[in-house]
Amino acid sequence: MKFKRQLTALAFAMAAGSSFAQLVVGVSYDTFQEPRWQIDEAAIKAELAKTGAKYIMSDAGASAEKQLSDIDGLIAKGAKVLIILAKDKDAIMPAINKAAQLKIPVVSYDRLIYAPGVTYITFDNKEVGRITAREILKVKPKGNYAIIKGDPGDANAGFLREGQGEVLADAIKKGDVKIVGEEFTADWNPANAQKNMEQILTKNGNKVDAVISQNDNMAGGAIAALNAKGLKGIPVSGQDGDFAALNRVALGTQTVSVWKNSVDIGTAGAKAAVELGAGKPVTGTVDYLAGDKKIPMKAIFLKPTPVTRANLDVVLHGHMKKEDLCKGVTDASVTVCK
Numbered sequence: 001m002k003f004k005r006q007l008t009a010l011a012f013a014m015a016a017g018s019s020f021a022q023l024v025v026g027v028s029y030d031t032f033q034e035p036r037w038q039i040d041e042a043a044i045k046a047e048l049a050k051t052g053a054k055y056i057m058s059d060a061g062a063s064a065e066k067q068l069s070d071i072d073g074l075i076a077k078g079a080k081v082l083i084i085l086a087k088d089k090d091a092i093m094p095a096i097n098k099a100a101q102l103k104i105p106v107v108s109y110d111r112l113i114y115a116p117g118v119t120y121i122t123f124d125n126k127e128v129g130r131i132t133a134r135e136i137l138k139v140k141p142k143g144n145y146a147i148i149k150g151d152p153g154d155a156n157a158g159f160l161r162e163g164q165g166e167v168l169a170d171a172i173k174k175g176d177v178k179i180v181g182e183e184f185t186a187d188w189n190p191a192n193a194q195k196n197m198e199q200i201l202t203k204n205g206n207k208v209d210a211v212i213s214q215n216d217n218m219a220g221g222a223i224a225a226l227n228a229k230g231l232k233g234i235p236v237s238g239q240d241g242d243f244a245a246l247n248r249v250a251l252g253t254q255t256v257s258v259w260k261n262s263v264d265i266g267t268a269g270a271k272a273a274v275e276l277g278a279g280k281p282v283t284g285t286v287d288y289l290a291g292d293k294k295i296p297m298k299a300i301f302l303k304p305t306p307v308t309r310a311n312l313d314v315v316l317h318g319h320m321k322k323e324d325l326c327k328g329v330t331d332a333s334v335t336v337c338k
Contacts, residue, residue, distance in 0.1 A: 023081065026075070027056070027074075027083045027085075030062060030067060034240075036260075037262075039263065040262040041057070046266075046270075048270045056079060058074055075104065082106045087154075093113075100117060105276035106119070114295050115295065120298070121302075123265065125156050125160055128304045129161060131163075132160070132213075132239060133237070135255055135306055136210050136212055137168065137177075143176075144204065145211070146197065147183075147214075148182070148183060151186055152184040154188070160214045164212055180208060183200065189221075194221035198228075201229055206229050208226075213237055223248070233253075239259075241257055241258075241260065241261070242257065246259075258307070261305070271283070285300055287299075322337070
């Protein structure tokens with residue numbers, strides 16, 4: 001009888017142990033080299049730590065093929081939820097299909113993956129596009145515009161361009177703005193962006209008055225190309241709130257960086273992963289129909305913040321140190337740097 005009670009107690013203990021097994025969340029980055037993803041990672045890890053969930057990650061090094069094997073590796077290591085920053089929305093589909101077969105929930109992180117059942121968490125990228133165009137149009141309402149777009153395999157490049165097009169439409173129709181060049185940039189890479197900008201300048205005899213760049217890294221590449229031709233002070237936009245870009249805003253060499261607070265999205269992604277891992281619906285989602293096929297998904301859209309010289313102080317509240325923001329700034333009108 002005593003032995004039977006011991007077996008029963010052991011069975012209860014094993015059941016309790018299995019029900020409270022540690023949740024393993026696997027995060028697949030397309031490339032971990034961009035500074036902002038390291039901020040996202042810190043936020044994800046901090047939020048997961050609150051619940052005792054385990055964080056594991058992989059870095060595909062900008063390779064869509066490697067990202068597929070990376071995700072296989074995360075699953076093999078016990079990941080029960082996946083957060084995926086996809087290199088390519090189409091190439092990633094075998095991994096998404098495998099996760100679905102294994103009943104592993106997927107968070108499509110910051111970049112859209114067109115698949116039912118995936119939870120999409122991002123900032124409003126069309127609005128980011130609108131902001132990048134709106135801020136440039138404010139300072140350069142007329143002239144020749146170049147548009148440096150992101151990677152063609154990333155849906156965000158399209159969303160950003162749609163938003164930019166909405167803002168520029170009237171100025172283009174009036175003839176105030178002329179798009180003299182626009183190019184996709186492989187891997188959102190600054191060196192590739194610099195080459196694209198160089199080609200646009202050559203094609204137009206250096207007659208470019210403004211540049212709408214779809215992220216900060218590429219803005220840096222575009223500015224390098226402009227500087228090499230002696231074209232300093234040309235308005236240039238970007239996004240991500242990268243430290244180097246925000247310093248350029250303070251210096252006056254970049255007009256705007258649209259800050260997508262990485263702490264906000266990292267926290268939201270981790271919270272979603274924990275809820276999905278517990279078999280619960282994700283809090284705060286809306287119904288979203290993705291793409292031309294109107295694929296039904298649940299989504300969270302966070303609000304982006306434009307950062308210009310007028311409101312630089314917003315990034316000093318936990319995002320960036322003043323000495324980094326104001327490095328090299330001598331212009332007394334930049335009051336935050338006094």
